[in-house]
Amino acid sequence: MNFSMEVIMSHMWTFQRVGGLDQVVFKNAQDIINLPNLDPKLWVALSCPTTGLDFDKRTLTLLDEDQDGRIRIPDILDAISWTRSKILSFETILNASDVLPLSQIDTTTEDGQKLLVTANSILTSLNKSGYDYLTQEDVQKSIKINSGKLYNGDLIFPPSNELSSDMQTFIKSAIKTVGAEKDMSGEEGINLAIAMTFVKNLQTWKQWQTDIRNTQTPFGENSSEIWNLVQTLKPKIDDYFLRVELAQYAPQAQTALNVDEKYIVPTENGLLSDEALAELPLSKIDTHNFLDLVNGLNPLWKTKITRFKSIVSPLLTNPNQLTEEEWQHIQSSLDAYSSLINSSPKMEKLEVTIQPTASIEELSTSTINNIIKKDLFSQFQEIVEQDNKTPISASDVLILEKLVLFHKHLYRLLVNFTSFSDFFSLEKRAAFQLGKLYIDGRCATLCVSVDNIAKHSTMSGYSELCLLYCECTRKGEKKLIAAAITAGQGDLLIEGRNGVFIDNDGNDWDANVVKIITKPISIQQAIWAPYQRIGRLITEQINKWATSKDADIEKTGTQVLQNPETKFDIGKSVGIFAAIGLAIGAIGTALATIFQALFSLSWWQLPLVIIGLFLVISGPSVILAWLKLRHRTLGPLLEASGWAINGQVKINLLLGGLLTSKAELPKNAKRNLRDPMRKRRNKFAIVFWIALVLGIGITGGWLWHKGHIKHFIEQHKQELIQKTSDTEKQ
Incomplete structure (x- = not known):
């Protein structure tokens, strides 16, 4: 433009x-x-x-x-x-x-x-x-x-029962050979253009058939039948005369040119199949240069040969024999007839909604003659004019x-x-937003249609949106959607989870997550992600350690049961206990150093240390998430669904928070914090344990501060080292 x-x-x-x-x-x-x-x-x-x-x-x-x-x-x-x-x-x-x-x-x-x-x-x-x-x-x-109504002004008429039987035949024949259009009711019918084309094609066909009938041949009214017989028999008769020529040229090959015994072995029912007979020669191969039209014929072709003989006998020197020259003459006498038949007229075609399913030649001659004789096209024109006046x-x-x-x-x-x-309006929804997905205590409103998940996910991944691909089912129907999750945590968003999709018409669909594109969801998720990863790592290591120790205990127990005379190695055990003591000592020393450093700080420096640790741990994760969240765009998501978008159409943090809402209690709701499923404890016992923990903590802190615990750990550490050394010498 x-x-x-x-x-x-x-x-x-x-x-x-x-x-x-x-x-x-x-x-x-x-x-x-x-x-x-x-x-x-x-x-x-x-x-x-x-x-x-x-x-x-x-x-x-x-x-x-x-x-x-x-x-x-x-x-x-x-x-x-x-x-x-x-x-x-x-x-x-x-x-x-x-x-x-x-x-x-x-x-x-x-x-x-x-x-x-x-x-x-x-x-x-x-x-x-x-x-x-x-x-x-x-x-x-x-x-x-x-x-x-039959007359509804659409100028298209299906073969309605309100029409005469001749007109119904006219319309049905036109639909078969020219095509059809849909009328207002959705039925297949014809309009004036289809009817006109149909009649033109009928007239062309009829004129062609008339020209064929008027073509002079030696066979008169049997011209059509003999032409069809010649087309059918030509391959077999030509094959027969070729075999005869070969037999005359090489008499020793005559046996091979005839029927091999293996081809005439009857099947289980005692008969040869038509397929087997059709492949055999038309008649017995001899050196005679003629085809016997009466004796020795292939049973499958005998009926056709007999009819062929009855029609062409006036042209034969011997009515029971066909020479190769006579066969060539019969074919040449039909050249003009064949030329006209092979020059089939081209029928006119129209661009129609419903394509034709048959050709004119499949209509019976009586049907064609009846349509032309009764001038059904003029009658159709009249009903079209009447419909036009609706x-x-x-x-x-x-x-x-x-x-x-x-x-x-x-x-x-x-x-x-x-x-x-x-x-971008807070009150309306876009045309591509198909409904709401409720899952994991959240409601996602950016849900788009998906045709092919694999193809869609290839492009939509560039949107930097966390996407849930869901298969939605309802009353035997299925649809695929992609829902963008833009708020909350992503820990429990896994494949196989179930949710409910509510379309814009209020229909609820069972939604099953079949694929997830994992991307940062929110800053809140980024803050806690490092601690969650550390927690998972610790849990995994504890599980591995417990599993390995359980396997070692089982192995040791099995060995003891199998060999009860095994002696307890006191030296090895002392070494193990010494190693454990050293590890505890190292941990204690590390804790002592940490606590000593903390107690050496002023009270106002403690919050700064905590904030610094928080920034060191969560800072990188938050920065990376913030950068990716800033690049969230709608364009690739819609492009994957078939749109062509001019720009990125960014989704900022504010809009992202609005596209996915989390579960919140109503403003006027009251929350009862007493859980009836939790075991109730005595209030005095709770106070006692709290006081005990605080007392231990204060005492421990004071002892750390004075250095008593550190001195105790160092003393016992030296004793354990000495015992280990003595044991190794022994």
Whole structure:
């Protein structure tokens, strides 16, 4: 497209910076009217699929005129131009009203006046004569009522029982050989163009057949039959004469040219199969240069040869024998006839919705003659003219339906295609948001349609969104969705988990997670992730250590039972205990050093140490998560679903928190902290244990501070080292 800068500057556009993009704002009708002058690079979307959207399906069908399953910028501009030519003011489009005021129909044109008459006729047929507006429901009711009538103004006629049997045969034959269209009721029928093409093809076929019959041959009225017989017998007769020539050339090969014994062995029922007989020679091979038409014939071909003999006998010197020269003469006498048959006329074809399933030659001669003789085409023209005079024309009703739908849905399409204002609104939902997924105490509202998970996940991974691919089932139906999780933790989001998907119509589907694309979900998750990893690591190491020790104990016990005389190695045991003592001593020394360092700090320095440790541990994880969360975009997710997006359409932390909500108690709710399932303890016992722990802690801290515990550990450490040394010497 070429855009003139002067034309672009003639209209004052308003843009809103949202999601990292400059998105056009529709403030008045002129903004919509001037959309053809807006650079396509400033549209958020360039194209979208007609499926997988929360949008009126009929409107999408009408927009997709070429039926390629996609909506593009030209389709939208054409819809704007078409709608503008049918109504007086474009301001009503901004209201996305469910009703089309009749006063808005532009009656300055002949088509507009006709539409107004049709609208009033529809209201009258629905007992709404006093109404001055039309709704989508009114139009659909009218279509439904008229679709059941033979004369409904759509100019398409199925083979209805209301028609004569001859007319039904005419329509059925036309559908078979030319094709069909769908009428208002969805049945297959023909229009005037199909009927006209059908009759032309019949006349062409009949003239061709007449020319064939008028072609002179030596066989008169049997020309057609003998021609078919010659085509059938030609391979076998030619094969016979070739074998005869070979037998004359090499008499010693005569036996091989005849039937081998292995081919004439009967099957279990005592008979040869037709397939086996068909492969055998037509007759016994001899050196005689003729074919005996009576004796020694292959049983499978005998009937055809007998009929062939009865027709061609006047041309034979010996009526019971066929020479090769006579065979060539019979074929040449049919050359003109064959040439005409092989030059089959080309039948006219139409572009139709329902393709033909048969050819003219499959119709019986009586059917063709009856259609032409009774001039059924003229009768069909008469019923088409009568249908054209119907007060409520189907074509006009369809135009009204299109106008009502565009008047109602065009604005919503624009704010979900030209811009994504519905998506960034806190009160509305975008056309690609199919519903809500409830799982793991959360509700995800960014749920999009998926056709192929493997293909979709390849592209959607670039969105940096944590995605759950779910298979949703309901009453035998299945659908695939991808839900973006943008808040909370991700520990319990695993494949196989179940949730509930509520579509925008309020239907609940059982959702099962079949695949996960793991990405950072929130800053909260990033803060606690290092501690969770450390906890999992410690747990795994403890499990490994406990498992190995359990295996060692089991092995040692087995050895003792198998060899009860095994002596206890006191030296080895002392060494083990000494090693354990050294380890405890080392740990104690480390703890002493830590506590000594802490107690050497001032009271105000302790919080700073804790904050520093927190930053060291959680800082890197938070920074990495923050960088990735800043790169979350909607574009790749929609691209994977078939959209073509101009920019990234960023999802910031605020929007991410709104797209996924976590479980929260109502503001006026009360929380009872007493859990009836927990074991109740004596209050005095709880106070005693708390006091005991505090006392031990204070005493221990004071002893650490004075150095008594450190001195005790060092003393016992030296004793253990001495004992270990003495034991090793012994």
